[in-house]
Amino acid sequence: MTTAGFTRVTRTGRRAAAAAVLAAVCLVAGGCTSLPGDSSPQVVRSFSPAPSTEEEIAPTPGQEPDLLLRDFFTASGKPTQKHQAARAFLTPSVAERWDDSAATLILDRIDLNAEPGASEDNISYVVRGTVVGKLETGGVFTPENASYEAKMELSRTGGQWRISALPPGVIMERTELRNRYTPQELFFFNPSGRMLVRDRRWVYNGQASLDTALLSLLMEGPQKLLAPGVVNDIPPTGVFAGYEQGVYGFTGFEDLDSDERHRFAAQVVWVLARAGIPGPYRVQLDGTPIDPDHLELSVEDVAEFNPNAQAGTISPLYALKNGSLSTIDGYTVTPVPGPLGQSQQVESADVSSSGGVAAAVISRGSGDSKVSELVLGPVGGPTTKVQEARTLTRPSFEYEATAVWSVVDGRTITRIARSTSTGEMSQIEVDSSVLSGQSPDGPGEPISVLRLSPTGVRVAFIRDGSVWVSTVSRPKPGDRAIANATEIAPALGDTALSLDWLQDGSLVVGTSSPATPVWHVETDGSSLTPLPSGNITAPVVAVAASPSTLYLTDAHAMLQLPAAASAAAFWREVPAVQGTRAVPVVAN
Structure with missing residues (x-):
């Protein structure tokens, strides 16, 4: 429950059962990004994708219904193109209607039990587990501790089993979250403006451009749990314009003074550096270098804000x-x-x-x-x-x-x-x-x-x-x-x-x-x-x-x-x- 800024995690078997988790998690369509978020990072660089190292997950001919359902949960860990990989396990009509944005729940494990009354062409399973968290907008993980139970139905279509009824939202096991996503860090300032504060986000490993995804998230500001305690000098008009010809470009920063520009440079540099993106970095605000004395920035230029000092x-x-x-x-x-x-x-x-x-x-x-x-x-x-x-x-x-x-x-x-x-x-x-x-x-x-x-x-x-x-x-x-x-x-x-x-x-x-x-x-x-x-x-x-x-x-x-x-x-x-x-x- 959430009351006046208070998030209470109920305890299975120790406290009263939790209410159903209703978290709106919007996954961007089209495959340009796979961060839970409300807006699409603008990727404007010339990019040639490397060969995918991920195993393709798709139904196999003659697959048994329980195994198909297991593979569906594994495929649900790939959020690209509105969970296109997971939709392949659904009947065509259900694939069109499935609301994958209703919630993304992380379970400790997923247990399946077939219900009685199965026929040659229809079978139902009860899916159970314990919700340990939810993945919210912007890749924010919020802990939970509640029981999960849902019913899923499968039908034989064209001789192959497919899921014909399921609840809205996405569920995945915690191991699948760690297989498919990596925790990254955004940075915002403490009220003194002297120290960077970590803002942990989970980012899908299949990102074509990790740097642009992280900088787009940075522009959206701190997560709501952290926001009351940090300073965000990014102007409301500020926009990440993308990466082009070796330059990270931002617009709408005309009113920043030199100190504010330097602090924003520290945010950009440390976000990129902590993500393993090699420097030095060329950063421009409204077409001019963020620091007129440095066309390229490295962590040494903002060393006073080193979060690992x-x-x-x-x-x-x-x-x-x-x-x-x-x-x-x-x-x-x-x-x-x-x-x-x-x-x-x-x-x-x-x-x-x-x-x-x-x-x-x-x-x-x-x-x-x-x-x-x-x-x-x-x-x-x-x-x-x-x-x-x-x-x-x-x-x-x-x-x-x-x-x-x-x-x-x-x-x-x-x-x-x-x-x-x-x-x-x-x-x-x-x-x-x-x-x-x-x-x-x-x-x-x-x-x-x-x-x-x-x-x-x-x-x-x-x-x-x-x-x-x-x-x-x-x-x-x-x-x-x-x-x-x-x-x-x-x-x-x-x-x-x-x-x-x-x-x-x-x-x-x-x-x-x-x-x-x-x-x-x-x-x-x-x-x-x-x-x-x-x-x-x-x-x-x-x-x-x-x-x-x-x-x-x-x-x-x-x-x-x-x-x-x-x-x-x-x-x-x-x-x-x-x-x-x-x-x-x-x-x-």
Whole structure:
């Protein structure tokens, strides 16, 4: 259901059954593109298509009805020319009427069961599965978790079986989505205009011109879930005119100033570069080079906006051990100078290396008498109490420590910032009404973990053991609001205990599940992959990530794993804290 920007993913067997998914997915006709979208990318280059490497899928003479139906679902993964390949499996009259644009649903698997009463020339099948997502306009994947059931009828026509009745829309298995489509990235700016934010889209592999398809999508703006949190300087009159004579041409950009032109150049260059399209790139706005000083652009010309810049940085590692904050350097663990290294009451902490500041929750007492204090201060220096409550979640810094977020008593999200004019600390309540609006009988499940993304545009959190991602909007200067909250990993049930952001915008999630204690989760919910777990003992109560290394705390110790490790790798104890149960804190 969707209510005021809130997307709720129902859980099969755990929550009430979901309503039918009614997503309008418009696939462009004619074969010029195969992105789910409302408009056709304009391909004006001279193009000679390479020989297709895809296997042609078509009915075979004498094919049995169940096998023909299986091949139909496989052919449905080819969206070109309004699913021409799939229509070959339908009777002529049904092929003309089939509405393939009604929805594109992604199922975990497709099960077929024949209904009783089949005759020599007619047979019906019940198609069942679990909807894990839908592919929407512009290649946007939206996670779902609902049961699917439909009836399909087949008739023998001219001695061959063909589908004679089916519901509107397209269904395909998740494996077929990955076989036929590839996730790509568009980029838009965070509100400061200093950082590029990833906008993940699924693009059909059979695209004749990937670059023109991506740039056409860029011109349509960010997906609706992300839009409230990013800046889109592309003018309403802006049009991608296509690729001709080695130039990517755009029109309708007359009013952009030099800074806006440079930022748009960064969007174009990084979209193309991340898609593997080799540079340098010639880009013109209204017939003139986008940068008069550079007729050709490369990633070096827009390096300050590199979305992977953190990959080459060193993120200092800290640990919470016996209630105190310590630095870790190789085999050495050293308490930080000042109160945080001596407290023995630190419950959680975050460190901003870019801002040179630490935030920590210090807890005293227990049960009904427990009191939690949020303190701030320079790393290794004196701290100041800025907030007090019965419980506070682990603090999370915005980029460069411009503000810190926490959740009071599991319900109220707060943002504390220092005034640039007076230097005084101010606290606001983040508008999270979109979260409580889904529960008519109360404020909804409490938030146990909250982490801001590196760009500050997204926030991930855990409620009632489920993983959510939302966009941070700015209704007016100084205010913040949670927009478009979406549960992205319903398959985990209510087992999630900890999470953190990875450099590529995905998440690592720790759980209470002994079988699969730690997961890698894509931000759009399209993929959940268990990470190596052979020597992890659940529960995984803390996770953290640097560009090169993953860290976690399980039932026994603080462990580490190279970020690029194979599925067969083993986690190792962090040498400096071997034999003790510490909690990792990676400074970003």
